[in-house]
Amino acid sequence: MPRMSEADKQRSHRRILDAAARLFRENGSEATSVAEVMNAAGMTHGGFYRHFGSKEELVAAAFRHAVDGVVAGIEEEETPEGRAGERDAYIAKYLSEAHLKDLGKGCPLAALGAELARAGQAPLHEGAEASIRMAEVLRHSADPDNTQGLAIMALMMGTITLARLAENPEDAHRTLEAGKTGAALLQENWK
Amino acid sequence: MPRMSEADKQRSHRRILDAAARLFRENGSEATSVAEVMNAAGMTHGGFYRHFGSKEELVAAAFRHAVDGVVAGIEEEETPEGRAGERDAYIAKYLSEAHLKDLGKGCPLAALGAELARAGQAPLHEGAEASIRMAEVLRHSADPDNTQGLAIMALMMGTITLARLAENPEDAHRTLEAGKTGAALLQENWK
DNA sequence: ATTTTAAGATTACAAATATCATCTAAAGGA
DNA sequence: TCCTTTAGATGATATTTGTAATCTTAAAAT
Numbered sequence: 001m002p003r004m005s006e007a008d009k010q011r012s013h014r015r016i017l018d019a020a021a022r023l024f025r026e027n028g029s030e031a032t033s034v035a036e037v038m039n040a041a042g043m044t045h046g047g048f049y050r051h052f053g054s055k056e057e058l059v060a061a062a063f064r065h066a067v068d069g070v071v072a073g074i075e076e077e078e079t080p081e082g083r084a085g086e087r088d089a090y091i092a093k094y095l096s097e098a099h100l101k102d103l104g105k106g107c108p109l110a111a112l113g114a115e116l117a118r119a120g121q122a123p124l125h126e127g128a129e130a131s132i133r134m135a136e137v138l139r140h141s142a143d144p145d146n147t148q149g150l151a152i153m154a155l156m157m158g159t160i161t162l163a164r165l166a167e168n169p170e171d172a173h174r175t176l177e178a179g180k181t182g183a184a185l186l187q188e189n190w191k
Numbered sequence: 192m193p194r195m196s197e198a199d200k201q202r203s204h205r206r207i208l209d210a211a212a213r214l215f216r217e218n219g220s221e222a223t224s225v226a227e228v229m230n231a232a233g234m235t236h237g238g239f240y241r242h243f244g245s246k247e248e249l250v251a252a253a254f255r256h257a258v259d260g261v262v263a264g265i266e267e268e269e270t271p272e273g274r275a276g277e278r279d280a281y282i283a284k285y286l287s288e289a290h291l292k293d294l295g296k297g298c299p300l301a302a303l304g305a306e307l308a309r310a311g312q313a314p315l316h317e318g319a320e321a322s323i324r325m326a327e328v329l330r331h332s333a334d335p336d337n338t339q340g341l342a343i344m345a346l347m348m349g350t351i352t353l354a355r356l357a358e359n360p361e362d363a364h365r366t367l368e369a370g371k372t373g374a375a376l377l378q379e380n381w382k
Numbered sequence: 383a384t385t386t387t388a389a390g391a392t393t394a395c396a397a398a399t400a401t402c403a404t405c406t407a408a409a410g411g412a
Numbered sequence: 413t414c415c416t417t418t419a420g421a422t423g424a425t426a427t428t429t430g431t432a433a434t435c436t437t438a439a440a441a442t
Binding site (some may be wrong): 027031110113125157165177 | 218303304308316336338355366368370373377
């Protein structure tokens with residue numbers, strides 16, 4: 001287990017980011033140790049600092065990596081209606097039962113938004129950028145502030161958070177339905 | 192520092208809950224140690240287990256205590272318009288700049304909702320109850336599921352979470368405005 | 383009044399964890 | 413080919429943390 005090629009190092013780096021992006025979303029960044037991440041990436045904890053200067057740095061990088069993945073997933077979705085179809089498809093997917101339990105691949109802002117705000121400067125910065133990027137996906141009008149996109153994003157984040165707290169599937173379903181109704185309303189009746 | 196009267200014990204218990212409810216909201220329950228809570232309550236960590244069986248138990252109890260405080264604060268607000276005025280006042284207060292930084296007294300669901308879902312059975316149960324109680328405050332119609340209240344609550348939670356991630360006051364303000372516009376829309380145009 | 387109980391302080395302890403030092407062997411440059 | 417560098421493994425360290433044992437002393441119970 002000695003020195004590996006530059007390409008191998010990049011693959012390792014990627015595996016660390018993949019593992020962290022999943023584990024942080026599933027269990028929170030504070031409840032996940034560096035060793036756990038490295039282990040999930042198929043390595044021991046020792047090599048970690050060849051890739052990141054600190055855990056805080058990893059939190060920021062893994063969060064951005066997670067957002068990158070989600071945004072790419074949306075954009076590669078082919079719909080006949082173009083951007084509007086993409087948007088509607090994402091809203092439906094976001095407010096689905098599948099997204100409820102699939103924390104590890106789910107919305108990074110919903111899973112980590114609250115703790116990012118107290119995780120240091122770099123993670124906070126990534127959170128700020130993610131807010132704008134994720135809302136951009138939902139943009140309707142040419143409004144430069146994209147307030148509509150922000151509002152729909154906020155409604156969806158809150159909905160999935162509430163639905164994940166439900167104790168039975170019926171309550172979770174009801175919450176998701178409330179979110180869907182609300183999102184449709186915000187789309188149709190905006191200002 | 193010996194045995195105290197029953198009344199004194201209750202006062203201590205209350206101080207622990209107050210401290211935990213604030214510190215958990217400010218820094219997260221995972222990032223806050225039992226010793227920190229006890230210290231903020233004016234005691235050493237030794238006596239903690241006379242009051243709670245485990246930290247997880249404290250997380251659940253402190254979260255409920257926080258929700259109790261918020262709900263009580265809403266209900267004692269006197270408005271000329273009765274319950275509708277109460278509701279509007281709470282929405283305005285929730286989506287205010289003051290609520291942005293006042294994490295320690297702010298909405299427990301926004302601060303802790305995501306981590307409650309992974310903090311064990313008792314905390315999860317409190318989260319589920321809180322969802323219903325907090326949405327109840329926002330109820331408009333006689334809809335037994337209170338989907339409108341749920342949607343408005345979700346929108347507000349997401350809005351404050353996004354606004355807290357903003358890097359400058361302007362972006363935070365824009366996000367709050369988006370939430371206010373959305374909330375008004377959900378109130379006026381529901382189904 | 384005497385005995386029992388228990389709140390909170392002090393101390394102890396075992397587990398977890400972020401970070402660092404060292405070692406290895408192979409990669410990349412000379 | 414030789415030399416320097418470095419990815420990742422192994423192991424160590426210092427700190428933090430949840431929990432428990434023990435002690436003191438006054439409150440309750442008898």
